[in-house]
Amino acid sequence: MSTIALLGQPNSGKSTVFNQLTGARQHVGNWPGKTVEKKDGSFSYNGVKYELVDLPGSYALSGNSDEEIITEDFIKSGKADLVCILVDASQLERSMYMVSEFASMGKPAILILNMMDVAEKQNKSIDADLLSSRLGIPVLPFTAAEGKEYGKLKELIVKELSDPHTLSSTPYLASGKESKGKKSADQLKAESETKFQWVSEMLDGVTKTKSEKYELSKFDRIAIRPVLGKFVTIGIILLAFLVAMIICIPFMSLGSMIPQYTSGPISDALTGWNVHPWLVSIFSLMIPNVIYFSLSMAAFVLGVNLVFGFLEEVGFLARAAYQFDGVLSKIGLQGKAVAPLLMGFGCTIGGSCGTRVMDNWGQKMLAMAAVWAIPCASIWAIVPVISGMFFPAWGTLLICLGILLYIFVMIFLVSKIFGKKLAPVESRTGMIMELPPYHKAHWKHILKESFFKALDIFLRALRTVTLISLLFWALSYSKSGAVEDSILYKVGTTIEPVTKFFGMGWRTFMAFLSSAFAKEAVLGVLNSVFIGDNSLLNATFNAKTSGADAGSLSTVMSNSVSKAEALAFMFAVTFNIPCVMALSTTYRESHSLKWTSRVAFFYFGSALILSCIVYHLASLFM
Amino acid sequence: MKLSEVKVDQIATIRALGSDTHFLSRVTSIGMTEGTRVQVVRNDRKMPLLIYVRETLLALNRKDCEKIEVEVKA
Structure with missing residues (x-):
């Protein structure tokens, strides 16, 4: 050939x-x-x-x-x-x-x-x-x-x-x-x-050589201003994220119907045929959810690639990079990383696949590791709920502020620990970058490319998510449906002396573990471990439909969890591995199992250490 | 004078690029050689310079611009 x-x-x-x-x-x-x-x-x-x-x-x-x-x-x-x-x-x-x-x-x-x-x-x-x-x-x-x-x-x-x-x-x-x-x-x-x-x-003679002066376009005269330009850039990227969300929401809600409408009938049918409950839960709970997760991921990738493809092709991303190169170069990243980082506030998956705009693999991997440190929209939904159980409104505000500040610490740590290898100091040269002329976007091309990418991610995600889900499923499976019969419970209670040192009891520790699976699962798992009216499995996979009752959960939790533990728990959950989908997106984008697991271990470990520090510090005052 | 001192919309000719080989291979491969004409498009404090070289709009780090000696024709 x-x-x-x-x-x-x-x-x-x-x-x-x-x-x-x-x-x-x-x-x-x-x-x-x-x-x-x-x-x-x-x-x-x-x-x-x-x-x-x-x-x-x-x-x-x-x-x-x-x-x-x-x-x-x-x-x-x-x-x-x-x-x-x-x-x-x-x-x-x-x-x-x-x-x-x-x-x-x-x-x-x-x-x-x-x-x-x-x-x-x-x-x-x-x-x-x-x-x-x-x-x-x-x-x-x-x-x-x-x-x-x-x-x-x-x-x-x-x-x-x-x-x-x-x-x-x-x-x-x-x-x-x-x-x-x-x-x-x-x-x-x-x-x-x-x-x-x-x-x-x-x-010579092939092109007409013109030595005309360069004139900035009207838009550039605003986008390139040192201060105003930065606001315009952030605004456009946030707007782009919004558009990406609007594109993917229909697919996601369609996907969420899969477990919602198929779990019950599949479970009933299989139970009716006397299938082992083991298999019933795989087919009725895990598989529909795996399809749902993969579909959501693909939808995200589609949305993000569409808007990013557009911003890149018209030449806007280069302007954004110019604006933020000064700040980001301090942590070894190129200016281009600004877009994926901001997108991380919406969704870590979105931010991770946004790193495709980076120039080389090292930059891409480093940017993904940094995106993980940015709490996604789900975190901003969970933390106030948990915090509200223990602290007054101003306390919640302070906690959110603390989380925002810790993002900088986390990104600094990421750059210190991984930066040396991924973006060697000698390769960190000052910015030399061309700002391409604004082009018209070729939509057909952008659509085609985004679609291929989404399809590819969907197929690959099915495999990765299935594997990790199987693992979690095995750990949380319980014959009777009660939490006490799951491996996770047994392991959790056995190692509780250790997790206590890190600031978490076995219940909060279990919820912490589930937060690495999906942030949405945290409330469901808390509900199931503290109140026990729901099987752990159901709580994890059907996070949104299990209807965590915040009211009664609040009463139970505030009785059995100290304020210091709650605080430690919130920080640990926020800066844990974002979710199984972000994990698998990072693996798919980096093609490196080694680096993906390194980053995952780092986040898991540093979340535990953070929890430990917060707990012991908070215990002094609370 | 240094490239970083050139005012907006002035056109300068590169006279000396220094002797740091790593820096040299980077700037020359993107089109900046001694004798090349450069138009400064924007020069804001604490920001990379925007320059126009060989039909290309380039953003170039301020520190690097300080290493480039240019001559501005009145």
């Missing part, structure tokens, strides 16, 4: 071309031994299958980062039969630098002039034929987001595979060829100047 590689700088539209060509036939993983995302896939043309590899995006091929080394090695290895180089037609001179870097490798290539629509809008004309005759390889004017252009591209690829061309002109370097190993400052300067000189020669 022939292999085709995609090469291009960030923002050249490489991933759009990759997604459009491969559709759902793609595989995302990591390059062996590296924390750099590897995307490969395939497409068919006239009944023949072709392999496509998306090389990591970088501005140069000078071996300065893992991304650059991987790309260079891959091209040099000759594994690709053809390299498609993508350049941004609206910024041709600058993006042609990649071609000058590639030139000396002498491999077969074609040049794709992407974003022709933007270039045309800016009245930039490009003589593709002239450029092609100078370079000696085919040059294809292209708009990656237009589905109808791919026929031409595939046709060209196939033609070139049987009759390949290599660049006929390469930058003349004074040293004869590219210098190896560490280059001196003078060498670097000379080589890049020579390369840009070569680019100018290639483009």
